[in-house]
Amino acid sequence: LDFSIDELAGNVATGADTLSIALCKVSAPTKEPWLTLSYDEWICVLKGRVLVHHAEGTLEAKAGETIFVSKGERFRPEFPDAGTEYLPVCLPAFRPDRCIREDESDATVGQQVNDMHAKLQVAEVLYHMCSKEDWEKSKADNAAYFPPMFDKDGFTHATSVPSLLLTVANNFYQS
Template sequence: MKKSYHIQNAPFVVPTTDGKVIEEHWGRATDGNQEISIAHMVAPSGWSEPFQTPEFDEYTYIIKGKKQFIIDGDTVILEAGQSIKINKNTRIQYSNPFDEACEYIAICTPAFSPDTVHRED
């Protein structure tokens, strides 16, 4: 009998060069799912990404630490226990300018793709 569930024991660890840990539990890289991606992330102190304008909605839930978002010119800082939804086609920059690592869960719909994140150079 086919099971109606699947436990993820081996998330895809995305290679990075900036010290950020990305474990995709569900999504394009892990199971080919193009509708949603769910990733556990740890952003080290001092980490930042370039501005981007993704073609997907992104939900972020902060587990530990703080994370800074610059969204259409507004600076938003989230702490553990807080979450945010950022609508697709919104210009945003993610960073952790704080003294401790930030651990969080990110959910993207449709699933994250390097081709649809549109990071600026």
């Protein structure tokens, strides 16, 4: 392959869907098809250069530079130089279903990405620690449960990984 991906953090590497970071290496000039992402991506170039074609033209990032691609933007990355290395940082984490690829005849990168994520299981359950009394009241009222800190924090402290529930709770619920 002319292209390698080593995920350092994310669904494949850590099982976390919050963000993904990968080290990508280009051994021969190549390009991807047009892409539309369901996440924000920062393309941080370490070596070589990356061209990003988009609706208004083409951006070039050289070593030490970063290109930001916002969620929903259609673009086409191109890697004109062998030896190019870059770090894509995706928020939330990369998953194949979050990346619409307009694949052409040479879809080896897309297949490699799909193979990496083939065994990925997307969580359908979210765990949140709460008092039994608060939970029972929400059930009795037939109302959604919101933790006492929700109004102050604006979000619920939760996880889809049961083994991390105490870690999440200990991080946020300290007096």
